[in-house]
Every structure is written in C-alpha cells, then in structure tokens.
Amino acid sequence: xxxxxxxxxxxxxSEEAFLTINCTYTATGYPSLFWYVQxxxxxxxxxxxxxxxxxxxxxxxxxxxxxKETTSFHLEKGSVQVSDSAVYFxxxxxxxxxYFGTGTSLTVIP
Amino acid sequence: xxxxxxxPKYLFxxxxxxxxxxxxxxxxxxxxxxxxxxxGQGLRLIYYSQIVNDFQKGDIAEGYSVSRExxxxxxxxxxxxxxxxxxxxxCASTSGTGVRTEAFFGQGTRLTVV
Numbered sequence: 001x002x003x004x005x006x007x008x009x010x011x012x013x014s015e016e017a018f019l020t021i022n023c024t025y026t027a028t029g030y031p032s033l034f035w036y037v038q039x040x041x042x043x044x045x046x047x048x049x050x051x052x053x054x055x056x057x058x059x060x061x062x063x064x065x066x067x068k069e070t071t072s073f074h075l076e077k078g079s080v081q082v083s084d085s086a087v088y089f090x091x092x093x094x095x096x097x098x099y100f101g102t103g104t105s106l107t108v109i110p
Numbered sequence: 111x112x113x114x115x116x117x118p119k120y121l122f123x124x125x126x127x128x129x130x131x132x133x134x135x136x137x138x139x140x141x142x143x144x145x146x147x148x149x150g151q152g153l154r155l156i157y158y159s160q161i162v163n164d165f166q167k168g169d170i171a172e173g174y175s176v177s178r179e180x181x182x183x184x185x186x187x188x189x190x191x192x193x194x195x196x197x198x199x200x201c202a203s204t205s206g207t208g209v210r211t212e213a214f215f216g217q218g219t220r221l222t223v224v
Contacts, residue, residue, distance in 0.1 A: 089152065089153070091213075093209055098155075
C-alpha cells in the first residue's frame with residue numbers, strides 16, 4: 001500500500017550545521033509530496049511541497065526535490081538555526097488520502 | 111484570518127466518560143479530517159468527511175464517532191469504548207480531494223484520562 005518512511009530521530013545539530021532528513025515513499029500513480037513542521041504543543045504547518053517529479057519545493061532556506069527514480073523527497077537546509085528546532089513530517093497525497101511519516105525531531109544547539 | 115480552530119486546547123476525561131472535541135474551519139474547505147498523534151507513531155487517521163452529512167472511517171475509528179452537519183464543523187467524540195484515549199488530536203481540512211491539495215491543521219487538543 002501507499003506509505004511514507006522517514007529517517008528516525010532525534011537529530012541534534014549545532015547551529016549553522018547542514019541538515020538532511022531522509023524521506024522515501026511508496027505510491028502508485030503521481031502523488032504530491034510535502035514537508036510539514038510541528039513546533040511543541042502546536043499543529044502542523046506546511047513547510048514546502050512538490051507536485052510532480054523533479055519539482056523542487058523551497059521555503060525559509062529549506063529545500064526538497066521530488067525524485068521519482070529513487071522515490072525520495074529528502075529535506076535539506078544549508079545552515080540550521082536554533083529556531084528550526086521542531087518535529088518534521090514528510091507526507092504524501094495520493095488524491096484519496098494523506099499519508100504521514102512518523103516524524104523526525106530536530107534539536108539545534110547554539 | 112482564515113484557519114482551523116480546535117477547542118479546548120487541553121481536555122481531561124474520567125474513565126467511562128464521553129468527551130467531544132470541537133473543530134471549526136472558516137476556509138470554506140469541503141474535506142475535513144481527524145488524526146491522532148502518539149509519540150513516535152506519527153499521525154493516524156481516525157475519520158474523514160469529504161462533504162456535509164457524509165463521513166468515512168479511517169485506520170483507527172474504533173471508540174470514536176463524528177458528525178458533519180455543517181460544512182465548517184466536524185466534531186469528534188471520544189467514547190468510553192476507546193480504551194486508550196490519551197493522545198494529541200489534530201483536525202485538518204483540504205479544499206478538495208485533488209492530489210495537489212495541501213492539508214491545513216488546527217492547533218490540536220491534548221486529551222488526558224484522569
């Protein structure tokens with residue numbers, strides 16, 4: 001069935017370090033892919049999205065490229081800040097349903 | 111501002127009680143969803159509704175019930191049949207069911223059994 005698998009955490013990085021959070025998916029057809037961010041005690045906020053193969057979503061210095069050949073949508077940021085500390089969810093929309101990964105907790109230390 | 115409002119933010123339930131979580135949206139979205147979030151398990155779909163007066167069970171519907179009498183409202187009742195209800199509950203909505211649609215989320219309700 002359709003699913004999303006993302007890198008387990010927690011991830012701890014120093015400020016200004018490079019971030020990669022891996023996400024792979026299984027789906028039939030042509031889904032859209034998303035990254036959501038959740039700050040403590042809050043709901044999920046859309047961070048970026050890509051709706052077709054080779055699309056690159058970007059926002060607030062974060063980027064992810066929809067790779068159909070490797071069924072991946074890895075999240076990257078060149079220089080993380082303390083304010084980026086949150087839980088990040090990879091998600092898939094098949095048109096019938098959303099599927100979410102288990103979330104990756106990121107802590108950035110000064 | 112348009113958005114999704116969940117209330118209350120914190121809710122405490124005694125054993126054997128039913129409780130209802132509120133979800134209201136003013137985005138004019140057709141579809142609404144309820145998810146349950148437990149540590150390390152991501153989001154699990156409880157119920158969803160694509161139009162008024164119609165809803166479908168998700169992956170973990172047992173012990174929960176919903177109604178969709180108005181487009182903007184999708185309340186979730188956690189019944190006494192739900193044996194482990196302590197969790198963070200998230201309501202979401204989408205403008206439709208197309209593959210490019212993004213989901214919008216409320217701020218969540220944390221339910222604790224006391």
